[in-house]
Amino acid sequence: MNEFQDRRTIQKIVLNAHTVAIVGLSASELRASHFVGYYLQRHGYRVIPVNPNEELVLGEHVYPSLRDVPERIDVVDVFRDPAAVPEIAREAVEVGASALWLQFGVISPEGARIAQEGGLAVVMDRCLKVEHARLLGRMHWMGFDTGVIAGARR
Amino acid sequence: MDEAPRDFGFNTRAVHAGQRPDPYTGASATPIYQTAGFVFEDTESASAYFNLQEYGNVYSRIMNPTVAAFEERLASLEGGVGAVAFASGLAAQAALFFALLEPGDRIAVAKALYGGSTAQLNHLARKLQIAVDWVDMDAPDGWRRSVTAETKVLFAETIANPGGNVLDIELAASVAHEVGAPLVVDNTFATPYLCRPLDWGADLIIHSATKFIAGNGTTIAGAVVDSGTFDWSNGRFPSVAEPSGAYHGLKFHETFGVYGLLMKLRSETLRDFGAVLAPFNAFLLLLGMESLAVRMDRHVANALAVAEWLRDQPGVSAVRHPALADSPYRPLVDRYLPDGAGSVFSFDLESGRDGGRRFIEALSLWSHLANVGDTKSLVIHPASTTHRQLSDEELVASGVAPGTVRLSVGIEDVDDLLWDLERGLRAARGSAVPA
Numbered sequence: 001m002n003e004f005q006d007r008r009t010i011q012k013i014v015l016n017a018h019t020v021a022i023v024g025l026s027a028s029e030l031r032a033s034h035f036v037g038y039y040l041q042r043h044g045y046r047v048i049p050v051n052p053n054e055e056l057v058l059g060e061h062v063y064p065s066l067r068d069v070p071e072r073i074d075v076v077d078v079f080r081d082p083a084a085v086p087e088i089a090r091e092a093v094e095v096g097a098s099a100l101w102l103q104f105g106v107i108s109p110e111g112a113r114i115a116q117e118g119g120l121a122v123v124m125d126r127c128l129k130v131e132h133a134r135l136l137g138r139m140h141w142m143g144f145d146t147g148v149i150a151g152a153r154r
Numbered sequence: 155m156d157e158a159p160r161d162f163g164f165n166t167r168a169v170h171a172g173q174r175p176d177p178y179t180g181a182s183a184t185p186i187y188q189t190a191g192f193v194f195e196d197t198e199s200a201s202a203y204f205n206l207q208e209y210g211n212v213y214s215r216i217m218n219p220t221v222a223a224f225e226e227r228l229a230s231l232e233g234g235v236g237a238v239a240f241a242s243g244l245a246a247q248a249a250l251f252f253a254l255l256e257p258g259d260r261i262a263v264a265k266a267l268y269g270g271s272t273a274q275l276n277h278l279a280r281k282l283q284i285a286v287d288w289v290d291m292d293a294p295d296g297w298r299r300s301v302t303a304e305t306k307v308l309f310a311e312t313i314a315n316p317g318g319n320v321l322d323i324e325l326a327a328s329v330a331h332e333v334g335a336p337l338v339v340d341n342t343f344a345t346p347y348l349c350r351p352l353d354w355g356a357d358l359i360i361h362s363a364t365k366f367i368a369g370n371g372t373t374i375a376g377a378v379v380d381s382g383t384f385d386w387s388n389g390r391f392p393s394v395a396e397p398s399g400a401y402h403g404l405k406f407h408e409t410f411g412v413y414g415l416l417m418k419l420r421s422e423t424l425r426d427f428g429a430v431l432a433p434f435n436a437f438l439l440l441l442g443m444e445s446l447a448v449r450m451d452r453h454v455a456n457a458l459a460v461a462e463w464l465r466d467q468p469g470v471s472a473v474r475h476p477a478l479a480d481s482p483y484r485p486l487v488d489r490y491l492p493d494g495a496g497s498v499f500s501f502d503l504e505s506g507r508d509g510g511r512r513f514i515e516a517l518s519l520w521s522h523l524a525n526v527g528d529t530k531s532l533v534i535h536p537a538s539t540t541h542r543q544l545s546d547e548e549l550v551a552s553g554v555a556p557g558t559v560r561l562s563v564g565i566e567d568v569d570d571l572l573w574d575l576e577r578g579l580r581a582a583r584g585s586a587v588p589a
Contacts, residue, residue, distance in 0.1 A: 010156055030402065031408075104412065105411070127411060130411075138209040138210065142221060145226055147159070152171060
């Protein structure tokens, strides 16, 4: 698992990504996927919802699958049953995404392997919002351990 | 950018974790944000903060940047995902149990426990209809005998106050996890420098930060640290897993994952309890933590020297320092506390209650007061002070006899400490103390 929680990989994705396709983004404001999508939009990412059951989420047109998204995707961020991940990983490879990000509890070694073999960076069982808040955001205001240690002024 | 992030050591984190130079002013020490409220950027941000969609400062009864620096530093040292600070250790404890338990629940608690905690749990039990099963944590099957499928929480101290009983953390954690309950450990006496219970399977840590964390006896404070590894959605913790009425039906564990319990503890329990840590107190705790490791080394060395000396003195019937070679806890100390078993321990005077009084009255360097974990050496007679409210049965169960004296050994010159103790022992035996 640690192979897919590499801090350098996480840092690169968070700092370099622009477009994040969220697979399984819910229209319900109470779901974790909505919290993450809302947060990423606030912090300047272009969020593309992917969900066959929705039409408009967070003001964005929703696509039924990754293959239907008409623009380049940097990160495929997954909030789905782990059983669905291998197919999502194949699609992510097919559309030329740069990274596959599997959220807390979305654990699929097979999906991770498929994406990795397809040349994608892979993160598993981590939250994109948390990692952004840890590195760039305000997570340190909430008493969470960010792991950031620095004495220099930057 | 391509450089691997470094895993910084304990001492580096004790000095730096949770705090960076202030980006606006360059201030090197943590600023004391002595403010009740925080001005919102705009209405959208304000509602995002209230809905927990964005981390933002709202009101110092829920969060405060100086307090957050303390919380992050403690979490980093304990190896947890985060912490929530409270106005005292007992406030942290009450809030955690309030957050986890429902009326009718059962908890299993080590009998050898700080008297204030015993009293609090007895009150909680009565007022909230919680059943407490008191556990003989020294018996090899103590936890297993007391824990049933009904048990919601197991609770004990790493090193019990004042008996010095050492918890077999791995054993208690395995019993807890067999029934889907978290193991909560009060790590006040060990501090994360001497023991990190989360590394041994504990799920949550409670601290009275008043003690070694603050270090100088300046500040009343407490905290809860979460490992982030317990499955609150196992069907037994509806208050963490089920929709919260306070946040329009939000499910804390599902939405915030490993941070779920702490989000609930902060934005619901702390908000409701109101027992917040003051920013200035958090600042003092941050100063204390910077020197935690160097202080603890000295505390540990002085305490062991005092314990070994006491064992050879006339009029002393027992010395209960868990690191002594003949202590029954020595195997557990070797395992869980290889760098030392703290500096708080008790011993018994043969001269009983009156001897205890004469002993304390004859001391001139040691301070007679109800605190521990100070740089100054402290002494107290539990039967007449901290444990006064306990019944005789509870007193014995928590390891206290009429002649028991509790020491908290400070970081002074040990020869001076022994000089004063010798004067006290002479008085306890009934000999005149030279002026």
